[in-house]
Amino acid sequence: MSSTTKTFQHVSYLWDEAKAAELAGDEVGLLIYRSNLLGADLRLTNYGGGNTSCKAMAKDPLTGQDTEVMWVKGSGGDIGTLKRSGLAALYVDRLRSLKNIYRGLEFEDEMVELFNHCIFDLASKAPSIDTPLHGFLPFKHIDHLHPDAAIAIAAAKDGKQIVQDLFGGTLGWVDWQRPGFELGLQLEQCLQENPGIRGIMLGSHGLFTWGDTAYESYVNTLEVIERCAEYLEENYGKKGPIFGGQKLESIEKDARLKQAATLAPILRGFCSNQQPMIGHFTDDDRVLQFINSVDLDRLAPMGTSCPDHFLRTKISPLVLELAPDEDLSDTKAVKERLTSAFESYRAMYEDYYNTCKHPNSPAIRDKNPVVILYPGVGMFTFAKDKQTARVAAEFYTNAINVMRGAEAVSEYTSLPRQEAFNIEYWLLEEAKLQRMPKPKPLSGRIALITGSAGGIGKAIAKRFQAEGAVVVINDNDADRLKGADEEFKQQYGKDAHAAALLDVTDAETIRKAYETAALAFGGVDIVVNCAGLSISKPIEEHTEKDWDLLYDVLVKGQFLVTQYGVEIMRKQDIGGDVLNIVSKNALVSGPNNAGYGSAKAAQLHLSRLNAAELGKDHIRVNVVNPDAVISDSKIWAGAWAEGRAKAYGVKVEELPAYYAKRTLLNEIILPDDIASACFAFVGGLLNKSTGNVLNVDGGVAMAFVR
Known part of the structure; x- marks a missing residue:
C-alpha cells in the first residue's frame, strides 16, 4: 500500500518518502529515522521508553568478511532523540551463541557483562538489558514500544484472550517476565510456536513488532497500535461510566x-x-x-x-x-x-x-x-x-x-x-x-533572580544553571524578558528555567512570579535581589521623584521580594539563601550620589537585619558589593554613565578604564565576576555563613568593611 493512502486516527503517520529515499541503502540511517518518528508521538512511547533495532551486513574489521551486525538503542537512550552515537552494535552470531552458556533464570543478570564480548563497534553505547529481545528474533527491523493502547490490553485481566480475538492469532502473547535474557528466549519460542505472526504482546509490559524493512516495521507498528486504540474506543462506556464516574468536580x-x-x-x-x-x-x-x-x-x-x-x-x-x-x-x-x-x-x-x-x-x-x-x-x-x-x-x-x-x-x-x-x-x-554523574553543587535548588533578563542578573542565572540549579528569570521589560527566555531555552533546554514578568515595586507581580516558581519547580531556595537602577545628580538637581523611585526599586523592592521568598522558604522548612546585590556605594561617600548611595546603604543594613531575624529558619542572608559593572547593564546605558563621567571629569567611553585604574588590582569588573561571588555563597562551602559582605570591586580601599 502506498504511504500516501495510509490514514490513522489514533497515532501519527509521519513517514516522508522523500526523506527516507535519501537514506536508501543505509539501514542504520533508516533505523534512526524510524526511531525518531516513533519517539515523536507520545501515544507510542514516552521519553526514554522502548527500543528499536536493525540487522544488516557489515565488514568484519578482523577478517574483512561480511558479517551480520545488529544496531540497537543503547542503555539509557531515547528513541525520539536517538543518534548513531546512542546505538550499540553487536555481532549477531556472537550474541546468539550466548545461549550456549546461559545457566538459567537465576543467573541471567550475569549475561549482561557478556554482551560486551559481542560488540562490533568499539565506540558503541553500552548494550541495554533488552539487547537479547531483539537479537533472538530474526527480523531485520524491530520496534519495542510502550503504547498506552497496547499496554491497556496487556494489563487487562484477560488480555491474552483479547489479543487472540482482536488479532485473530496474528499477534503472539508472552506472559509477564522481567526484561532480560530469559524474556529474549521466550520471545524466540513464541515466534517458533506461532510462525507468521506480526508481533508479540508482552503481558503487563508492552509490544514487539517488526518488518523486513524500516518502513514495513514502522507501518506494522502503527497498524497494531491503531487497532488496539480502536478497540478501546469502541468499548469506552459499555461497562458503565469511565472510572466509575466522577466523585467530585474540579475547581476552576x-x-x-x-x-x-x-x-x-x-x-x-x-x-x-x-x-x-x-x-x-x-x-x-x-x-x-x-x-x-x-x-x-x-x-x-x-x-x-x-x-x-x-x-x-x-x-x-x-x-x-x-x-x-x-x-x-x-x-x-x-x-x-x-x-x-x-x-x-x-x-x-x-x-x-x-x-x-x-x-x-x-x-x-x-x-x-x-x-x-x-x-x-x-x-x-x-x-x-x-x-x-x-x-x-x-x-x-x-x-x-x-x-x-x-x-x-x-x-x-x-x-x-x-x-x-x-x-x-x-x-x-x-x-x-x-x-550516574555526581550531582552538581546546586542540583535540586531553585533560584529566583530579579532583573535576570540581562546584565549581572542574567550572568548569575546562567552560572546557577551551569552549577545544576533551575532558575526563574524575570524582568519588568517584556521584550527583554522574551529575548532572554528564548536564549535560555536554546542554551539549557525547556526544563531548566521558567520566566515571569516582575516589577519589584509591584507586589502583585512579585506574588505571581513566586507562583510561577511554585508551579514550575515546587518553590524557591535562593532569592537574589539584583534588579536596580541608578540616578546620579547633584543634590540641587535631585528631585523627589528621583528619590522615591530609587528607594522603591532598591529598598522597598528588596524588602518585598525577600518577604515573599521567605514565606515560601518557611513553608518548605529546608532553609534557603537570600543574596542581595548591593554596591560599594553603600560604604563609600562620593559626589552626586545622595539618593543612590543612601538607598544602597539602606539595602546593606536591611540585609543585616534580615540575617539576624531569619537565622532561626536556617535562611542565610548575604551581600555582594560590586562596583562599576558596565557590561550588558541597562544602568550604564543612559544618564547614569553620563552623570558619573561628569562627576569624575572623564568621557563616558573612558569610564571602564577609569574605574579599573582606581582599584587596587587594576581590573575591570564583569557580570561573571559577580555571578562567581554569588555561587561562592550558595555552592555549599559557606553554608554556615550569614550576614556577610563580599566585595567584588577590584579592590576599593574606601569600601573595605570596617
Whole structure:
C-alpha cells in the first residue's frame, strides 16, 4: 500500500518518502529515522521508553568478511532523540551463541557483562538489558514500544484472550517476565510456536513488532497500535461510566493553579527531607478525570504495570485527603494534617521494602512519594531534577491511560509487589544508578533572580544553571524578558528555567512570579535581589521623584521580594539563601550620589537585619558589593554613565578604564565576576555563613568593611 493512502486516527503517520529515499541503502540511517518518528508521538512511547533495532551486513574489521551486525538503542537512550552515537552494535552470531552458556533464570543478570564480548563497534553505547529481545528474533527491523493502547490490553485481566480475538492469532502473547535474557528466549519460542505472526504482546509490559524493512516495521507498528486504540474506543462506556464516574468536580482553572502554587512548597518540603527535590504540577484533563473518580481509591494503590512506568513513579502515589477548595492559608495546620499522610506513606514503603527485599538487595532508597494526587486540583511529582519530575508525570499520565483502557474492556491488573520490587531494586538498575554523574553543587535548588533578563542578573542565572540549579528569570521589560527566555531555552533546554514578568515595586507581580516558581519547580531556595537602577545628580538637581523611585526599586523592592521568598522558604522548612546585590556605594561617600548611595546603604543594613531575624529558619542572608559593572547593564546605558563621567571629569567611553585604574588590582569588573561571588555563597562551602559582605570591586580601599 502506498504511504500516501495510509490514514490513522489514533497515532501519527509521519513517514516522508522523500526523506527516507535519501537514506536508501543505509539501514542504520533508516533505523534512526524510524526511531525518531516513533519517539515523536507520545501515544507510542514516552521519553526514554522502548527500543528499536536493525540487522544488516557489515565488514568484519578482523577478517574483512561480511558479517551480520545488529544496531540497537543503547542503555539509557531515547528513541525520539536517538543518534548513531546512542546505538550499540553487536555481532549477531556472537550474541546468539550466548545461549550456549546461559545457566538459567537465576543467573541471567550475569549475561549482561557478556554482551560486551559481542560488540562490533568499539565506540558503541553500552548494550541495554533488552539487547537479547531483539537479537533472538530474526527480523531485520524491530520496534519495542510502550503504547498506552497496547499496554491497556496487556494489563487487562484477560488480555491474552483479547489479543487472540482482536488479532485473530496474528499477534503472539508472552506472559509477564522481567526484561532480560530469559524474556529474549521466550520471545524466540513464541515466534517458533506461532510462525507468521506480526508481533508479540508482552503481558503487563508492552509490544514487539517488526518488518523486513524500516518502513514495513514502522507501518506494522502503527497498524497494531491503531487497532488496539480502536478497540478501546469502541468499548469506552459499555461497562458503565469511565472510572466509575466522577466523585467530585474540579475547581476552576485559576483556583486550581492558586491552590497548587500555595501547596507545592509544603509538599516539596516533605519530599525533600532526605535530599532536595524539584517539583512539577499538571492539571491535565486525563489526570483530573482519574483523580476525581469513584474508582480512584481502588486503582491508585495498585500502582502501574509497565516497568518503564513503575521505575519512574514508584510503587503507588500518595492521594491527599484535602478538599479542592480547602483553605490552605494556615501553613502550620496544613503541615500537621499532611504529616500523618507522609508518615503513613513512608511506613508503607518501608514495609514494602522489608517484605520484598532479597539478601543482596541495595539499601532502601528515598521513602517519599514521587507522585502526589490532589483530587479536584491536579497532580504533583517530585524528583532530583525538573526533567525527571516532568517525565514522572508523563509516565503516570500514561499509566492512567492504561488503567482507563483496561477497565473499559476488562479489569486492570498491576505488577505484583514482589515483581515490582524486583524491578525497582534490580542490581542492574542499581549499578546504572551508581554510574550516574555526581550531582552538581546546586542540583535540586531553585533560584529566583530579579532583573535576570540581562546584565549581572542574567550572568548569575546562567552560572546557577551551569552549577545544576533551575532558575526563574524575570524582568519588568517584556521584550527583554522574551529575548532572554528564548536564549535560555536554546542554551539549557525547556526544563531548566521558567520566566515571569516582575516589577519589584509591584507586589502583585512579585506574588505571581513566586507562583510561577511554585508551579514550575515546587518553590524557591535562593532569592537574589539584583534588579536596580541608578540616578546620579547633584543634590540641587535631585528631585523627589528621583528619590522615591530609587528607594522603591532598591529598598522597598528588596524588602518585598525577600518577604515573599521567605514565606515560601518557611513553608518548605529546608532553609534557603537570600543574596542581595548591593554596591560599594553603600560604604563609600562620593559626589552626586545622595539618593543612590543612601538607598544602597539602606539595602546593606536591611540585609543585616534580615540575617539576624531569619537565622532561626536556617535562611542565610548575604551581600555582594560590586562596583562599576558596565557590561550588558541597562544602568550604564543612559544618564547614569553620563552623570558619573561628569562627576569624575572623564568621557563616558573612558569610564571602564577609569574605574579599573582606581582599584587596587587594576581590573575591570564583569557580570561573571559577580555571578562567581554569588555561587561562592550558595555552592555549599559557606553554608554556615550569614550576614556577610563580599566585595567584588577590584579592590576599593574606601569600601573595605570596617
